[in-house]
Amino acid sequence: MAEFSTPTTEHEFAENFAQLKPLMNRTEALYESARCLFCFDAPCIQACPSGIDIPQFIRQINSGNDTGAARTIYAANYFGNACGKVCPTEVLCEGACVYNLQEVKPIEIGRLQSYATTKAIQENKKLFAPGADNGRRVAIIGAGPAGISCACELRSLGYEVDVFEAQAQPSGLTVYGVAPYKITNEETLAEMAYLQAQLGYSVQYNSPISSREQLAELEAQYDAIFLGIGLGETNELGLPGEDKINCTGAVEFIAELRQRHHEIKVGRRVIVLGGGNTAMDAASESARLGAEDVVLAYRRGKEEMGAYEFEYDLAKGVGVKGLFNVAPLEIVGEDYVTGVRFIRTETAGGRVREIAGSEFELPCDMVIKATGQAKRAGFMSLIPGLETDGKGRIVADAVTGQTTNPKYFASGDARNGGAEVVNATAEAKLAARGIHAFLSK
Template structure:
């Protein structure tokens, strides 16, 4: 029996996808901030990839200095509002809170972070601005967390920046790839507008860089190029029947859901293949869209899943069922998906092996593949002298972000292979300083 009814209106969609971390009001923020112990050696700071001074901004909230709190956050992370909502705070800052040692609920750091930054955004008051012009120009490819973070820092350092985005909206993953119950499109785009209004970089939408000629033009017009291209489409599995109607990639499914909301059609019986956080999102989203039965299938054991425990608990909480130690063999059906043929597996010496004679079919009318994303190796092959590692990741200097082609720099998923929004934003800010160092060395 479905936990949710299929949403037919925007209002019903918003009810089904109610925010996991709803915005605090001022009273809630004051009460929650008063619980903080303001630890001297705050483990929450150490657990934050962007190193936000968390006790500092919480103290500022508690003393009524919300603008100061927002500045503390944004000085460390330009995606401060988004990260307050989409970061896995349960295993990062909040997971490190000392209250966990006392079996006391940890401080709701993420919600406090979003409270302060959203209040500042709503005020319209700028916290930053562009630096003294240097006369240097940088092209940023991709308006995702890495690209926008890099653009902000480069403008703060005085460089001219043009961002080239293949899609119609900015912020990449946070507007196209994050589950709607984590952050809304309105919240994401509000932060993007706030940042662009302060720093004054230019974004060219629907402007893919897709050919060698496009790359050469950038090289002719700009002093340096930043690659914030992220990852590509969902990887194919090579299964018989993978091309049947009703078999979709998780990345593509989530993007469609983020853009079209209740207009997206979801099967009555859905099978999600994968054991990562994206698989958990796709499964939970399917259930919230009214699927009567959602099965999450993973080739290893539950304890071997890459997903965070809280993400799996979230999926279970909306009725998703887990099926472990099974590997898909074929997607069955006659033109359309009718089921998935699985074989049971056993792990021997760390290797997954099929159990002979154990095949069975799970009936379904939709299959969502959450089995990883491809690297953008075809595009990267257009850039001369750019080297990739064996996994298709850009080889770069860990301190400066400079690639093997000295005019090119990179950060985010294209370099790390896939991580959180906060990692991309943090790495890109550091890389912007590497670009600055390079530009200032030019004659």
């Protein structure tokens, strides 16, 4: 029996995908902020990749200065609102809270962050302004967290900025790849509109940059180019039957879900292949869409999964079952998926070994592959002198983000291989300063 009924309206979808971190009201924010100890050597700041002065903004909320709190947050992280919702705070700032040492519930830093920034967005508080025009232009490829963060910082430094985005909406995975129970489309797009209105960068949507000719044109027209291109589609597994109907990639599945909501259809029996955070999201989302049986299949043991423990707990909480030490051999079926043929595995010396004669078949009518994303190798090969490492990641200076082609800078998933939204925004802000230093010589 399914834990959730299949949603048929937007209201039912919203109920099934209720926010994990609902917006606080003023009373809740005052109460929670009063619990903070305002640590002098605050470990929460050290745990935040963007270095937000967390005790400072919490103190500002507690003293009634909500606008000041939003300013403190945004001064460090242009995706301050989104990160309050989508960050794995359980293992970052909240995971570092000193209350954990006393077995006391840590401060709800993420929700307090969302409270202050949401209020600033709703009241259209003026927190930013473009810097004095310095006569230089920068092109940004990709309007995801890295691209938009870089655009904001460059505008504050006085650069003219044009962002080229292949999709119809901004913010990359924040609106196309994050589970709907973490942040809504409306919240994401409200923050994007807020930033653009204040800092005045230009975004050209449905404008993919995909040829050497287009890149050469950008190179001629702009003083520097920033790559915030992220990653590509879900990796192929090379399995027989992978092309069958109802066998899809997790990235593509989540992107469609974020755009179509209750209009998307899910199988009654779903198998999700993978053990990372994206696999957990895809499994949890399938259950919330009304699937009667959702199995998360991973080739290693549970303790070896790449997913955060709280993400796996979240999936289990909505009825997802774990199947460990199994490797898929074939997607079974004629035109449509009817099952997956597995073989049992064991891990020895860090390597996965298949156990001969242990094959079995598990019936299903949908397979979701959460097996990582491909690098954009084809695109990167169009840029002269741009080097990538052995894992296909862009090679760039750790501080400035400058690549081996001096005119190009990069941050985000294309550079780090796939991390959190907060990592992309933090890297991109540094890269914007790297661009500024490079062009100021």
